[in-house]
Amino acid sequence: MVDITVAIPTYNGESRLPKVLDKLRSQIDTESFAWEIIIIDNNSNDNTAKLIQKYQDTWNQPYSLQYYFEPQQGLVWARKRAVKEAKGELVAFIDDDNLPDNNWVAAAYSFGQEHPKAGVYGGQIHGDFEVEPPENFQRIESFLAIKRCGEKPILYEPENLRLPPGAALVVRKQAWHESIPDTPVLTGRIGKSLSQGDDYEISLHIHKAGWEIWYNPAMETYHQIPSRRLERSYLLSISLSCGLATCQLRMINAAAQQKPIIAAKTVFGNLRRVVLHLIKYRGKFKNDLVAECEMAFFIGSLISPFYWLMLKF
Incomplete structure (x- = not known):
């Protein structure tokens, strides 16, 4: 055994x-x-x-x-x-x-x-x-x-x-x-x-x-x-990919009536994060790879509900 x-x-x-x-x-x-x-x-x-x-x-x-x-x-x-x-x-x-x-x-x-x-x-x-x-x-x-x-x-x-x-x-x-x-x-x-x-x-x-x-x-x-x-290209790609999985993961255990709410919260919550990140690091992204990767993750999360819908239908 x-x-x-x-x-x-x-x-x-x-x-x-x-x-x-x-x-x-x-x-x-x-x-x-x-x-x-x-x-x-x-x-x-x-x-x-x-x-x-x-x-x-x-x-x-x-x-x-x-x-x-x-x-x-x-x-x-x-x-x-x-x-x-x-x-x-x-x-x-x-x-x-x-x-x-x-x-x-x-x-x-x-x-x-x-x-x-x-x-x-x-x-x-x-x-x-x-x-x-x-x-x-x-x-x-x-x-x-x-x-x-x-x-x-x-x-x-x-x-x-x-x-x-x-x-x-x-x-x-x-x-x-x-x-x-x-x-x-x-x-x-x-x-x-x-x-x-x-x-x-x-x-x-x-x-x-x-x-x-x-x-x-x-x-x-x-x-x-x-x-x-x-390398920059790899880190940006994997950061975006992690973001794109956000909505799919949140939907796994969600009831049907919760899914539109989750999608909306994911979009607007990450839109806010993108805007705040832009304000904080404006003009600095070229010299700050970590901040650039965080932005890629936020953008991936922002569009993840649309990515989820695309895969679903």
């Missing part, structure tokens, strides 16, 4: 997976429970399959390393496949560019045992930058799945879209099966697409079913941020 499954969705992760697997092979305090590692290859066209086969050929750990190929492109489909194949009641997702601390698996397992009503929980995700990020980057670091909420466990606030990112997320399989629809609203990243919000959708569905969403600071990971992800 397996207690917890560590699932790594990957797309063309040949160069990134070795570091993650090396970190997982260095885990401590795992003697009291059974666990496994599964790789979900999301239609890669590099040598990911051959790489994992080489690992499997020499694998001599007490926990297994399994490989599954998921042909349907999209992170959401890779996660669904992971839950299907996982033998553990807890499924600990970790991205292939996110390196776990040496007690991450133990911290994930023990928190799940101590909080049986926790349907989803995440931990601290630190940024490990190839180059120095821009000044005041902490204001937009959440767009790159960097999350730090202090040193004490807290309940997240799904009603305010304050939720854990999917880069290092533990899901209780029972909560998933009770909550997650067959067809998701948001499909997540597909290849080089920067579509956002699919990880928040998981938490919103599970919260609606009555489960708790937690922050567990004992689970620490280090998100590898290459220099290209700090």
Whole structure:
């Protein structure tokens, strides 16, 4: 019997997976429970399959390393496949560019045992930058799945879209099966697409079913941020994409009669934010990338109801 499954969705992760697997092979305090590692290859066209086969050929750990190929492109489909194949009641997702601390698996397992009503929980995700990020980057670091909420466990606030990112997320399989629809609203990243919000959708569905969403600071990971992800074009694109997901996320658990009100509030609330941001940073955007990214997020949020309608009809 397996207690917890560590699932790594990957797309063309040949160069990134070795570091993650090396970190997982260095885990401590795992003697009291059974666990496994599964790789979900999301239609890669590099040598990911051959790489994992080489690992499997020499694998001599007490926990297994399994490989599954998921042909349907999209992170959401890779996660669904992971839950299907996982033998553990807890499924600990970790991205292939996110390196776990040496007690991450133990911290994930023990928190799940101590909080049986926790349907989803995440931990601290630190940024490990190839180059120095821009000044005041902490204001937009959440767009790159960097999350730090202090040193004490807290309940997240799904009603305010304050939720854990999917880069290092533990899901209780029972909560998933009770909550997650067959067809998701948001499909997540597909290849080089920067579509956002699919990880928040998981938490919103599970919260609606009555489960708790937690922050567990004992689970620490280090998100590898290459220099290209700090380039202006990338940051502006991902900021806009995060904004565009706003209305779709707010509609997930909304009653039909609430949806027009939510759409109107989203438009007018973000119109106000855009105007105030323009007044505050007028003439400074060219020299302040963080402020420019915040504006892209506000604009994305402003037009997100129209984007939601376009996708719906």
